[in-house]
Amino acid sequence: MATDLATPPVKAVKATGHRPGRARALWRYRWLYLMIIPGLAYFLIFKYVPMRGLQIAFQDFVPFLGYNGSQWVGFKHFEDLFTGPDFGRLMYNTLFLALLNIVFVFPAPIIVALMLNELRINVLKRSVQSLIYIPHFLSWTIVASLTYILFSVDYGVLAGWIHEILGGQKIDYVAQPEWFRPIIILQTLWKTTGWTTIIYLAALAGVNHEQYEAARMDGAGRWRQLWHVTLPAIRPTIVVMAILMSGNLLDMSFEQIWLMTNNLNRGTADVFDTFTYYVGINQGAYSYATAVGLFKGVAGVLLIFGSNWLAKRLGQRGLF
Amino acid sequence: MSVNQYRSPGSRVFDAVNIAVLTGLGLITLVPLLYVLAGSFASESEISSRTFFLWPEKFVTSTYEYIFATDVFIRALLTTVVVTLVGTVVQLALTLTMAYPLAKRYLPGRALMLNLVIFTVVFSGGIIPTYLVVRDLGMLNSYWALILPLAINPFYLIIVKSFFQELPEALEEAARIDGCTEMGVFFKIVLPLSKPIIATFSLFYAVGIWNDYMSPLLYIDDSSKWTLQVLVRQLTGADAQNALSALETVFFPTQGLKFAVVVIATLPILLFYPFLQKHFVKGVLIGSVKE
Numbered sequence: 126m127a128t129d130l131a132t133p134p135v136k137a138v139k140a141t142g143h144r145p146g147r148a149r150a151l152w153r154y155r156w157l158y159l160m161i162i163p164g165l166a167y168f169l170i171f172k173y174v175p176m177r178g179l180q181i182a183f184q185d186f187v188p189f190l191g192y193n194g195s196q197w198v199g200f201k202h203f204e205d206l207f208t209g210p211d212f213g214r215l216m217y218n219t220l221f222l223a224l225l226n227i228v229f230v231f232p233a234p235i236i237v238a239l240m241l242n243e244l245r246i247n248v249l250k251r252s253v254q255s256l257i258y259i260p261h262f263l264s265w266t267i268v269a270s271l272t273y274i275l276f277s278v279d280y281g282v283l284a285g286w287i288h289e290i291l292g293g294q295k296i297d298y299v300a301q302p303e304w305f306r307p308i309i310i311l312q313t314l315w316k317t318t319g320w321t322t323i324i325y326l327a328a329l330a331g332v333n334h335e336q337y338e339a340a341r342m343d344g345a346g347r348w349r350q351l352w353h354v355t356l357p358a359i360r361p362t363i364v365v366m367a368i369l370m371s372g373n374l375l376d377m378s379f380e381q382i383w384l385m386t387n388n389l390n391r392g393t394a395d396v397f398d399t400f401t402y403y404v405g406i407n408q409g410a411y412s413y414a415t416a417v418g419l420f421k422g423v424a425g426v427l428l429i430f431g432s433n434w435l436a437k438r439l440g441q442r443g444l445f
Numbered sequence: 446m447s448v449n450q451y452r453s454p455g456s457r458v459f460d461a462v463n464i465a466v467l468t469g470l471g472l473i474t475l476v477p478l479l480y481v482l483a484g485s486f487a488s489e490s491e492i493s494s495r496t497f498f499l500w501p502e503k504f505v506t507s508t509y510e511y512i513f514a515t516d517v518f519i520r521a522l523l524t525t526v527v528v529t530l531v532g533t534v535v536q537l538a539l540t541l542t543m544a545y546p547l548a549k550r551y552l553p554g555r556a557l558m559l560n561l562v563i564f565t566v567v568f569s570g571g572i573i574p575t576y577l578v579v580r581d582l583g584m585l586n587s588y589w590a591l592i593l594p595l596a597i598n599p600f601y602l603i604i605v606k607s608f609f610q611e612l613p614e615a616l617e618e619a620a621r622i623d624g625c626t627e628m629g630v631f632f633k634i635v636l637p638l639s640k641p642i643i644a645t646f647s648l649f650y651a652v653g654i655w656n657d658y659m660s661p662l663l664y665i666d667d668s669s670k671w672t673l674q675v676l677v678r679q680l681t682g683a684d685a686q687n688a689l690s691a692l693e694t695v696f697f698p699t700q701g702l703k704f705a706v707v708v709i710a711t712l713p714i715l716l717f718y719p720f721l722q723k724h725f726v727k728g729v730l731i732g733s734v735k736e
Contacts, residue, residue, distance in 0.1 A: 150553045156627030157546040161558065164543025167596045168561060174578050175570025181577075188577075237470065240463050249464065255722065256471040259478075262714045262721055264656030266674040270681035270707050271477050280700060282480065282497045319474065347456055380658050384678065398572065405573040406663065418571030426568050 182416040202416035211400065215417075219396045223374045225310050231370060233318045235363060238325035239355065243347070254326075257319025268312050269384035273299055276308070299385070302393040309385060313378075321366075328362040329355065361441070368436045372429040375421055397421040478711070484704035485509070492700045508701040512709070517676065522709065524588070525655065525673040532592040532654040533647055539596050540605055540646065541639075545631055547602075548609035566599050576663055590664035591657065591672070598653070601646055608642050609635065645724040652714065652721065673710045680706050 151158065177192075182202055184195040206212050237257070244250045260268070275283040278297040288295055298304045332355060340350045379398040386394040395403070397417060405414025452460075479499050484492055485508055487501035495502070512518045546552055547559060569575075575594060584590040612635060620630045636643070658674045665671065671679070681703045714721070 147553070154546075154549075154552055154627070157549060157552055160542045160628070160631065161546040164539050164597055164602075165558065165561075167539055167543075167593070168565060170582075171575065171578065171594050171596070172565040172569060173561075175574035176568075177570075178574030178577055179570055181574070188580075237467075240467055243459075243463055244467060245460070246464070249468070253467045253471040256474045258722055259474055259715070259718065262652055262656075262718065263711060264658060264674055266656070266658045266677045267707060267711055270677055270703070271481065273681050274481065274703060274707070275477060280493065285496055315473070319470075346453065347459065383662070384658070384682070401572050402663075406576065411573055411577070415571065415573045418573055422568055422571055429567055 179415060179419055181412050182419045184412055186412045186415075188411070198412075202413045203420065205413065206416055206420065211417075214392065215395060215397050215400055218393060219375055219377065222306065222309065222377055222396065225306060226313070227370070229310050230313050230317065231367070233314055234321035235325055235359075237318055238322040238329060238359075239351065241322060241326060242329045242355070243351075254319070254322075257322070259319070260316040261320035263316070265316075265378060265380040265384055268316055268381070272308060272312060272385070300387055300389045302390040305385065305390045305393045309381065312381060312385075324366065325359055325362060328359040332358040364436065364439075364441050368432045368441070371432040371435075373425075374428055375425055478715075481704045481707050485701060485708045487701065489699050489701050492704075505701075508699075508705045512702070512705055517671075518706070518709075520669065521671050521673050521676040524670060528588050528591050528672065529651055529654045531588075532595075533651045535592055536596050536598075536650040536654075537643065537647055540598070540602050540650075541636070541643070542631075543597065544602055544605035545609055545635060547606045550610075562599050562602060572663070579664055585664055586667045586670060587664075588670070591654065591660045594664075595653070595657070595660065598650070601649060605639075605642060605646065608639065612638055644720075648717065648721055648724055652717075655713065673706075677706050677710045 180192060181195065183197060183199060184192075185198050185201075186192075186195045241250055241254065244253075273281075275281050276298040278284060278295055278300075281298075284296070284298055296304070298308060336354045336358075337350055340354050345353065375397060377396045377398065379402070382394060382396055382399050383402065386399060398421070401414045401418045401421070404410045404417065476499070480497065483499050483501055486504055486506065487495075487498070488503055488505045488507075491498075491502055547555060547562075549555065570578075579585065579590050579594055584593070616634055616638075617630050620634050621627075625633065656674065657672075658678065661670075661672050661675045665675070
């Protein structure tokens with residue numbers, strides 16, 4: 126930047142000032158540059174300085190010695206990660222949840238949006254919409270608390286009901302590892318399904334009514350209209366949402382998972398982010414934790430570009 | 446759709462099932478919240494004797510009286526309100542002032558700065574390096590740690606920038622000719638035209654801070670600086686008894702207390718919900734169109 130300032134404007138600026146030199150541009154747009162400084166500083170300090178801090182993944186970082194004083198160890202932490210017991214477990218847990226998300230969470234809003242679209246009683250439609258959007262605004266803390274309140278073994282209402290119906294041993298749903306994944310998926314469905322229908326409902330609202338008329342003239346019933354008119358109309362939206370989802374495949378909600386993790390189910394619950402936090406902040410293994418985080422970050426970038434590339438190959442617009 | 450249009454029996458069955466299922470979904474959302482609300486006004490004995498109810502037999506406010514007489518709650522509530530208010534103002538200010546120059550296509554360096562912003566969406570330093578930066582800045586156990594590391598949401602920034610780009614340039618030009626500086630144009634012309642989007646993003650940001658649990662988890666150790674979300678967690682989590690031992694005030698998390706604190710942490714969101722719904726639906730659609 127300093128050299129730029131020192132460089133004199135190469136081309137003489139005409140009176141209209143259409144192509145000013147750098148220094149002149151700086152002066153001319155000084156207010157705009159001034160306005161952008163705080164925001165730019167934010168991105169540099171809280172986004173780019175941490176990227177430089179990723180170097181500690183290749184060090185044995187000791188906070189006391191700092192970034193420059195700590196020993197460089199190359200790929201040691203990555204070797205530890207890939208050869209140790211953690212990696213397989215983290216990958217398995219993450220991919221298992223991702224798979225459940227694809228199977229259960231992804232189609233849910235499509236189905237609900239299609240059902241809402243078929244609902245002809247407008248008052249009911251609006252009421253249901255207003256209700257199912259609510260959980261989107263509730264924090265994961267609240268969702269987790271509701272889960273504990275409803276499912277805990279001593280006083281949980283739902284746990285009690287399930288016990289009355291099925292009998293047998295009382296089950297501590299919130300503590301048992303084998304119930305961790307079902308509970309997480311139920312939470313995600315409860316919190317996100319309603320909200321995501323908005324995007325599909327917007328696509329559904331754009332379907333041309335004449336197409337339905339034409340389909341009816343040809344004798345198509347409601348199922349055939351759904352299959353031949355409605356679904357093709359929202360297919361692009363479904364594809365975009367699928368790309369978005371596959372780009373974020375490894376991104377589980379940190380808060381959600383962390384809040385449902387306990388010492389009993391940790392083996393099943395740990396995903397990359399929560400493990401990074403646990404090992405880094407709770408146990409102070411900064412470098413190893415950063416290596417885990419960096420692996421996940423790089424894998425995430427590859428996934429985003431991969432899914433985008435795939436989308437373009439399939440003739441979709443892609444995201445960028 | 447005319448009323449007397451012929452519907453096949455199958456079609457009617459479908460409609461009936463559809464209505465039943467969707468009503469069910471609405472209730473699944475609503476009933477847990479109503480149960481917690483009812484429980485917060487019920488006595489401890491009623492909560493333990495009746496398994497499920499949406500209206501307490503005896504209406505009791507002692508739980509709330511207890512809460513609003515306990516320092517820990519008052520402090521957490523005040524902390525959360527203040528951090529949310531200050532945080533929203535800071536976030537809005539930074540987002541608006543950065544979005545405006547970025548909306549000027551003629552600004553040299555704009556593309557570079559935009560790319561810097563967008564790159565952070567794809568890749569970040571992650572939890573530990575960010576934590577170390579916050580620590581090095583001396584912000585551990587400071588309320589600023591709950592605000593500054595999340596000061597600008599890049600998605601919101603891009604949406605606000607797109608909004609600014611669509612404002613009529615002629616108005617701004619006229620103001621400039623009248624001798625307004627860029628700053629003046631921003632405050633006198635642009636901001637007044639942006640009231641709807643400012644309202645929308647105030648709500649976006651406010652809900653984000655109010656609901657944030659990760660930042661206090663990462664950056665706040667001091668139990669006197671707990672936010673509401675942390676308190677909710679400590680009261681309702683599986684190891685509530687242990688977690689609460691960090692507090693100097695000793696109290697036992699009764700069921701009613703858990704219910705009441707969930708209600709208090711949820712209530713502001715529900716009070717603002719009508720506005721939220723209107724603005725957020727608009728926002729999510731702008732977002733999905735622009736992306």
